[in-house]
Amino acid sequence: MDAISDLNDLRLFAEVVERGSFTAAARSLGLQTSKLSRRVRALEEELGVRLLNRTSRRLSLTETGRQFHQHCLALVAESRAAKELIDRTRSEPQGTVRISCPLGLLSLGIADIVSRYVQENSQVQVLVDATNRRVDVIEEGLDFAIRVRLPPLENTDLAVRQLGRSTLILVASPALALKHEAPASLASLIDWPTVSMADKSERHVWHLTDANGQTASITHTPRLAMDDLASLRVAVLSGVGVALLPKEFVTADIRAGRLIRLLPDLSTTPALVHAIFPTRRGMVPAVRLLLDALVIGLGSVDGIDVI
Template sequence: MIEGLTITMDIQDLNNMRLFAAVVSHGSYTSAATELGLQTSKLSRRVTALEQELGVRLLNRTSRRLSLTDAGKMFHRHCVALVAEAQAAKLAIDQTRASPQGVVRISCPPGLLHGQVSPILSQYMIDNPAVRIVLDATNRRVDVVEEGFDISIRVRLLPLEDSDLAMLPLAKSHRILVSAPSLIATQQVPTTLDELRLFPTLATAHASERYQWHFLAPQPISFEHTPRLATDDLATLRDAALRGAGIAQMPKELVQDDLNKGTLIQVLPELTTPEGSVHAIFPSRRGMVPAVRSLLNALATGFTASSSTDQN
């Protein structure tokens, strides 16, 4: 700061400081105007306006040369520093746009995280060492914009509600009835919904506290029941099913590994349920930084590979 001088400037004045620094650097208005692509008269007026704003003369003008006043010398040092900081800021943004780096905030339901998303995130961090991930494992519906999330992974039944957010489909979701072999072994395997009523059930909790499983085939029907356990934590629901506490309706993608191992078996496989969607929600595609874009691509690739493996 120039001693004894208080400077109050808006954005236009900051640009005038850049123009003033260019005039000093080139040694003349003509050379600086040519480099900046401005008219010499306009450049001169901008520097004069800056001097009037500051209330001091910055340049001594003669017909042959320009020279800095003492105040101009002080002020020029600050202008050069300002231009350097502006260039550094632009370079930082350019680097951010050029390669994945920085922090990505993401939310994901714990069940889906443990089943499919966690390996994708781990591999992504190995492939992109300059990216940090802040992960919120939660079943609650986060507000992506208000809470500052870059990505939120959701599992919802179709059709999805309208939203101003951008969406990337990752996979289709199908719910199936599953049970531990130990539970089924205690009595006859259920072959109808009436026989299913003889078994304890486990369900996803919701506000209405009215529990129904909806099926589309072989004909549309709803199965109303009173679960022994109702929870919004799919990981807890899966664990209870694995331990034989009851029959649960679970997203197939979350229990596929258990089905492959035989630790869970599918019950009434002929019953089909409404299709759901696993998808990523994010604020906008416009201005998306490479770290977010590349992580979305990694999620899409990872889910596609997982789906292909399950079908083989």
């Protein structure tokens, strides 16, 4: 037998049994007594059995009706439990949050922010896909993905929340700087070895802007290219070459003297650190509060500008 065509009829039937009459059940449900009676009779006709014995004074369950009623009660209980689950999820942070984040941003503080969030919200589980690839938040079932892109952001049907701004600056090791004359312009770096983020086109160009908005570009052939900021930082610290790295990624190294900033008047256009997610409607507290925690936490990361 196929499933019952309208499962709501099982709830109506259970209410009639619980109230002991169609009139009392109809009053409780906010329905007309005649409509409720028709719905229960239609259920009996669909099942091909009598569930209730009706007299002018009382109702009683048939044996089949009694057994059927137990299943109806179980269904109603599961329905209430499901509703309570949703109510709890909407009222307090709980459940599983699935996010994606570039590897470099994780090491820049997001891993610490997420760890604190999980400690403060014991009913929440956070699953992080640490990857530099472009993810599809809908296809992969993610609550949100964190990205870093130059403005303007591409048009998308997804919702966007901006978390901060990240700027790239030129850095090199002190040992490498001793081997070359201090650069006076971006063009004078042409004789310096470089390291860079990998580019599928294998054409490596740096575009930088000064405080007056004047732009300069340089095309270079890196001695080392890879798709991992942490590994690039290691290469720069080792003196392999000059790199264009996020300011927040190397601020501590500059302060400690492990790296020096070249051409400090130049930097890239600030990239937007942002989260993308399917929709703002119906966002559960666990997701919303994690986004709030990221905004607050990234605001304290040295080198990231708060929006």
